[in-house]
Amino acid sequence: MTKTWKEDRARDHISKTIKDVETVTVVDYTRDTSLENIPVNKAYLVNAAHVYADIVNLDDMLNVTDVEGETCHKRTLRFLNLHYRAADRAIRGADAKRVDFHNQRVHAIVAKPYSEDSDGMRIHRAVALAQLLIDVLAQTGDEDRQIPNAKVRVGIDSGEALAVNNGRNGNREPLFLGDPANHAAKLSSAGPAIGIYLTNQARAAIGLDEVDAPAETCLTNEQVKTSQDKAAFDITAESVVKDWRKDLEANPISAFEFSRPAPPLKNLDITTLTPGNSRRFDGVSTYADLDNFTRYVSNNIGNNPEDVVRVLHVLRAELDRVLTADFEGRKIRFIGDCLHGLSFEGTSRTTDDEESISTAVLCAGALRSSFDLAIKMLGDDGVNVSGLGLQIGFEFGPMTITRLGMQGDRVRCSVSRGVRRSESEQGRCDDQETAIGPSAYDAGTQAVRDLFGATRKIADLDYDIAVDALAENNDKTAKAARAAAFVVAAPAVAKAADTLIKPHARPV
Numbered sequence: 001m002t003k004t005w006k007e008d009r010a011r012d013h014i015s016k017t018i019k020d021v022e023t024v025t026v027v028d029y030t031r032d033t034s035l036e037n038i039p040v041n042k043a044y045l046v047n048a049a050h051v052y053a054d055i056v057n058l059d060d061m062l063n064v065t066d067v068e069g070e071t072c073h074k075r076t077l078r079f080l081n082l083h084y085r086a087a088d089r090a091i092r093g094a095d096a097k098r099v100d101f102h103n104q105r106v107h108a109i110v111a112k113p114y115s116e117d118s119d120g121m122r123i124h125r126a127v128a129l130a131q132l133l134i135d136v137l138a139q140t141g142d143e144d145r146q147i148p149n150a151k152v153r154v155g156i157d158s159g160e161a162l163a164v165n166n167g168r169n170g171n172r173e174p175l176f177l178g179d180p181a182n183h184a185a186k187l188s189s190a191g192p193a194i195g196i197y198l199t200n201q202a203r204a205a206i207g208l209d210e211v212d213a214p215a216e217t218c219l220t221n222e223q224v225k226t227s228q229d230k231a232a233f234d235i236t237a238e239s240v241v242k243d244w245r246k247d248l249e250a251n252p253i254s255a256f257e258f259s260r261p262a263p264p265l266k267n268l269d270i271t272t273l274t275p276g277n278s279r280r281f282d283g284v285s286t287y288a289d290l291d292n293f294t295r296y297v298s299n300n301i302g303n304n305p306e307d308v309v310r311v312l313h314v315l316r317a318e319l320d321r322v323l324t325a326d327f328e329g330r331k332i333r334f335i336g337d338c339l340h341g342l343s344f345e346g347t348s349r350t351t352d353d354e355e356s357i358s359t360a361v362l363c364a365g366a367l368r369s370s371f372d373l374a375i376k377m378l379g380d381d382g383v384n385v386s387g388l389g390l391q392i393g394f395e396f397g398p399m400t401i402t403r404l405g406m407q408g409d410r411v412r413c414s415v416s417r418g419v420r421r422s423e424s425e426q427g428r429c430d431d432q433e434t435a436i437g438p439s440a441y442d443a444g445t446q447a448v449r450d451l452f453g454a455t456r457k458i459a460d461l462d463y464d465i466a467v468d469a470l471a472e473n474n475d476k477t478a479k480a481a482r483a484a485a486f487v488v489a490a491p492a493v494a495k496a497a498d499t500l501i502k503p504h505a506r507p508v
Contacts, residue, residue: 002484003327003359005366005463007373010318014374017317018381024306029163031114035097035174038165043309045301047119048111049126049158049202050180051096052188053133055083055150058104062417064146068398073280074256075146076415080104081253081275081404083150086140086244087133088405093235094129099174100166101404102335103415105188106133109176120205121230123158123198127206128231130154130196131224135237140244155187157199162297162305164312166334175336177308178301182294185336190215196224251406258400262348264328270401270412278402282351283344284360284394284440285419286329287426288319288367290337291389300384307384312337314378315388318370327363332401332414338426342399342414345477357396357436357444358470358477361451364392364434365466372462389431392461395422396440425456434461447473 021041029035029046038044061076062068084101091098091108099107110126137150161178187197195218200210206227211217219227258280261268268279293312300308319339323329329343343363345355371390378385397418403410418439425435435457441449447470452458467485470478 002480003362004481004484005322005326005362005369006485007369009326010322010370010373011377013321014314014318014370014377017314018310018377020317021310021313024309026162026305026309029111031112035163038163038174040165040313041309042164043305044163045160045305046109046111046163046176047116047158047160048109048180049119049122049156050161050176050184051108051110051126051130051133052155052181052184053087053106053108053130054153054155054188055080055104055137056153056192056194057148057151058415059420060148062415062420068417070258070280073258073398073400073416077256077275077278077400077402077404077413078142078145078253079147079150080413080415082140082142082147082248083137084404084411085247085253085406086136086240088409089244089247090132090136090235090237090240091129093240094125094132094231094233096125096129099176100335101411102333103413103419105185107176107181107185119158120207123156123202123206124227124230126156126158126202127196127198127219127224127227128233130156131228132233132235132237132240134194134196136240136244139237139241151194153188153191153194154196155184155190155198156196156202157181157183157187158202158205160301162301162308164309175334177293177297177312177337179294179298181336187215193218195219256402260348261401263344263346265330265343266324266328268330268401270330270332270403273401273403273412274410275402275404278400280398280400281344282353282356282397283342283399284329284356284396285399285414285416285422286323286339286341286343286360286364286367286392286394287423288339288341288364289391289426290315291391291429291431292387293337296386296388304384310383311378311385311388315371315374318374319367322366322370323363326366327359329363330401333412340414340419340423342401344399353396353443354445355477357440357448358475360394360396360440361436361444361448361461361470362463362466362478362481364394365461365463367392368432368434368461369463391426391429391431392434393422393425393427393429393437394435394440395419395425395437396443397421429457430459433457433459445470445473445475447475447478 141149166175
């Protein structure tokens with residue numbers, strides 16, 4: 001079946017999702033409030049310290065072999081699974097809440113103590129948790145299986161953020177929107193140096209001097225010790241690791257085993273995956289990120305948080321629909337305001353490289369067309385959408401899909417060199433640009449290479465431009481998509497013409 005984008009189809013879906021959030025409720029978070037299964041038209045204002053911990057040696061695992069085969073993928077996934085289970089135990093032991101675990105990055109919040117004037121204590125607890133994660137993950141490798149300890153870099157900020165629903169069905173979890181989450185994430189991903197890094201706002205809250213470069217100034221051992229003493233956790237790194245080892249003995253991690261999914265990938269039920277039932281295939285990883293959304297949240301969280309909820313819900317729902325319904329790909333997850341999805345064309349045995357990449361180009365164009373249409377429709381509905389853009393990056397190569405963790409508490413995971421590269425391709429885009437990775441560029445048709453040029457990046461690539469540019473350069477996938485559009489349009493044109501002719505018909 002030829003995969004296409006239609007404006008009428010997109011318009012109908014966007015109209016429905018706008019109605020979903022016609023009325024939005026934003027309430028303050030209290031100690032008795034559950035942040036699980038938040039309705040799409042509701043959000044909570046949460047005052048908390050945000051902790052982002054990045055495992056900075058993930059790429060070392062992915063590049064442990066010259067060829068990206070099963071060996072490096074199995075080792076990398078076991079590496080993440082071991083550290084995820086240990087990190088989760090440390091977070092729960094510190095009475096914090098795990099928000100997300102996305103490949104090399106874990107996000108947690110410290111909401112206690114709940115009073116508004118307790119920001120300093122929350123940050124002390126966040127620092128103590130950060131050091132606990134560093135110390136625990138430095139002991140949770142597996143030398144026998146060539147799995148190293150994790151090297152961890154942590155970013156921390158504190159303040160008010162919006163908690164909204166992030167996901168559906170078996171993938172529901174809270175998502176936090178606002179400066180503290182974003183600033184902490186940026187500190188954690190700012191470089192390879194390990195340690196704990198605080199924003200100047202967080203530093204001031206615990207009596208530390210401001211610094212010119214927070215991303216280059218980690219806390220000293222003495223400063224960390226002060227926070228540990230004030231937090232006074234009942235647990236230690238040694239106790240967490242001891243319990244983690246007991247847990248591994250009682251519930252050992254299964255060996256990672258891969259099978260190939262059958263197309264279309266949208267039919268893959270990720271909730272059934274386990275280490276022993278994982279998927280691996282050659283395909284395309286796509287990242288589509290809402291550009292300037294953090295600034296948009298910051299500008300509206302104080303006086304118009306309802307529009308933040310509306311915009312996020314409508315845009316993410318439509319991007320999800322384009323990927324999965326129009327182009328039969330599989331959404332892996334939303335990472336904040338960013339969609340990560342996978343796709344491939346071919347059979348249950350082989351991938352058609354050129355068709356996969358050409359279809360990904362059309363999908364990228366469709367994502368932008370739907371984004372532009374949704375922005376217009378939201379604006380026409382009176383919703384503030386100023387300053388928002390969309391960055392898209394994609395790459396081709398071996399891909400994995402699995403779930404990590406324990407039965408009943410697993411998190412979905414897709415990691416590979418291509419996944420990592422697609423994220424970096426998205427990151428080098430401006431708000432209207434689309435970038436293609438080097439492997440996809442080389443494996444695509446000449447039409448694809450001509451479209452993206454030597455920079456492998458293009459601005460304002462919508463669906464019509466993508467179809468026409470590729471089809472006119474003899475890309476068979478685009479030519480089929482353009483032909484399908486004419487086939488669909490023909491009956492409608494004929495019906496319209498018939499309607500115009502009939503009133504003037506005369507009997508003979």
